[in-house]
Amino acid sequence: MKNNSKSFLLIYIFTIFLSGLSLSFYLISRFKNVSVLGVVLFGILIFAADNFSVPLPKTGFVSVSSGIYLSALILFGPSTAIIVTFISSFFIRDFLRKVPYYKHLFNIGQYLISIGFSSWIFEIMYERKYDSIFIPKNIGVIFLTAVTFFIINTFLTASVISISQKIKIFNIWAYNFAWLFPFHIFLVVMAIAISFLYKTYGPFTLLFTLMPLVIAQYTYMLRNNERKALLNSIMHIVKIVEAKDIYTAGHSVRVADYSEKIARKLRLNEYDIELLKNIANLHDIGKIQVDLSVLNKTEKLTNEDWLEIKKHPVVGYEIVKEITFLKDYANAVLYHHERHDGSGYPFGISDEKIPLFAKIISIADSYDAMTTDRPYRKALNNYQAIKELENNIGKQFDENICLKMIEILKEEQIN
Numbered sequence: 001m002k003n004n005s006k007s008f009l010l011i012y013i014f015t016i017f018l019s020g021l022s023l024s025f026y027l028i029s030r031f032k033n034v035s036v037l038g039v040v041l042f043g044i045l046i047f048a049a050d051n052f053s054v055p056l057p058k059t060g061f062v063s064v065s066s067g068i069y070l071s072a073l074i075l076f077g078p079s080t081a082i083i084v085t086f087i088s089s090f091f092i093r094d095f096l097r098k099v100p101y102y103k104h105l106f107n108i109g110q111y112l113i114s115i116g117f118s119s120w121i122f123e124i125m126y127e128r129k130y131d132s133i134f135i136p137k138n139i140g141v142i143f144l145t146a147v148t149f150f151i152i153n154t155f156l157t158a159s160v161i162s163i164s165q166k167i168k169i170f171n172i173w174a175y176n177f178a179w180l181f182p183f184h185i186f187l188v189v190m191a192i193a194i195s196f197l198y199k200t201y202g203p204f205t206l207l208f209t210l211m212p213l214v215i216a217q218y219t220y221m222l223r224n225n226e227r228k229a230l231l232n233s234i235m236h237i238v239k240i241v242e243a244k245d246i247y248t249a250g251h252s253v254r255v256a257d258y259s260e261k262i263a264r265k266l267r268l269n270e271y272d273i274e275l276l277k278n279i280a281n282l283h284d285i286g287k288i289q290v291d292l293s294v295l296n297k298t299e300k301l302t303n304e305d306w307l308e309i310k311k312h313p314v315v316g317y318e319i320v321k322e323i324t325f326l327k328d329y330a331n332a333v334l335y336h337h338e339r340h341d342g343s344g345y346p347f348g349i350s351d352e353k354i355p356l357f358a359k360i361i362s363i364a365d366s367y368d369a370m371t372t373d374r375p376y377r378k379a380l381n382n383y384q385a386i387k388e389l390e391n392n393i394g395k396q397f398d399e400n401i402c403l404k405m406i407e408i409l410k411e412e413q414i415n
């Protein structure tokens with residue numbers, strides 16, 4: 001990052017941090033009531049929830065902490081909720097990873113601003129005199145508070161990514177956060193139930209309401225870590241496969257990158273994009289069984305050579321279908337050399353019979369092959385590759401997906 005933009009980013013982060021602190025001090029001095037029991041109980045839970053949170057696709061984390069904060073706000077008011085949030089913004093995980101200090105400051109600042117403004121709205125509008133959550137106005141206020149929190153929290157996080165990575169703020173928000181909105185609405189319903197049970201039957205109800213959620217989140221995080229470890233090992237195998245073929249070093253990663261870009265243009269959800277990236281990384285893993293002399297042959301391939309190479313989608317499919325969380329998408333590996341007009345291999349299926357993931361990978365794969373030097377021809381430049389893609393619309397490639405790929409390549413030319 002250039003020095004100018006780094007200084008701007010630091011000034012922005014300090015402004016957020018100081019604004020968050022000032023707002024918190026003001027609100028705590030205005031709404032003095034602090035529940036020590038609330039701080040201890042909800043502080044422990046929110047701290048656990050945030051430290052067991054699950055990484056989001058681009059950056060940031062998803063956790064049940066906003067549901068916990070909202071419960072603390074309904075039960076004890078803004079001051080307790082702000083202190084609880086202040087505790088939650090210290091991520092042990094980040095300290096252990098030696099995350100730069102300014103990221104901590106931003107984290108604390110943005111949480112305090114989101115909590116501060118939303119709890120302020122809550123305290124002004126919420127009718128405590130009825131001592132009941134279940135009056136229409138109070139339910140409405142809780143939803144308004146949660147929506148305010150969600151919007152401020154996600155836009156502040158998107159803003160700092162936008163400044164540091166120079167991507168439009170709305171694009172970051174749409175890719176990373178918009179899809180979390182239904183989850184937050186679920187958390188609001190959960191917060192209402194938790195607060196009602198706490199008020200009616202006492203603090204022990206947290207054992208049956210929040211504890212299972214935090215444990216579920218912890219289990220999800222462990223499963224996520226296991227997947228990551230498994231994928232890391234598989235990527236080592238991919239590198240070994242690529243090392244066999246001197247012409248395709250880094251090919252799988254590039255195919256995965258373009259597959260992701262196409263998927264974003266097609267507006268697939270983040271869950272599917274993540275799966276597609278994993279599958280794209282593995283699309284040529286079947287080459288592990290292809291004879292080395294065939295892969296690295298510099299002269300024209302014989303019919304026998306082609307038969308040998310054409311085995312790799314089937315071998316790859318057999319490998320990928322053994323990976324539990326990818327097995328339902330393994331057919332994208334099997335069909336990644338099929339063509340729109342039915343002239344591909346291994347089965348010669350066409351158009352609607354080819355799964356979406358296979359169509360995407362096929363285009364990304366072909367583009368990377370065109371733009372890389374091969375023993376029998378030189379790499380095409382970007383302009384020639386776009387022409388080649390255009391010429392093959394409706395023959396080798398699906399029209400809609402191919403046009404998205406061309407759009408991406410033209411955008412890259414401009415930037």
Ligand SMILES: [Fe+2]
Pocket residue numbers: 283284312336337
């Ligand atoms: Fe392939």
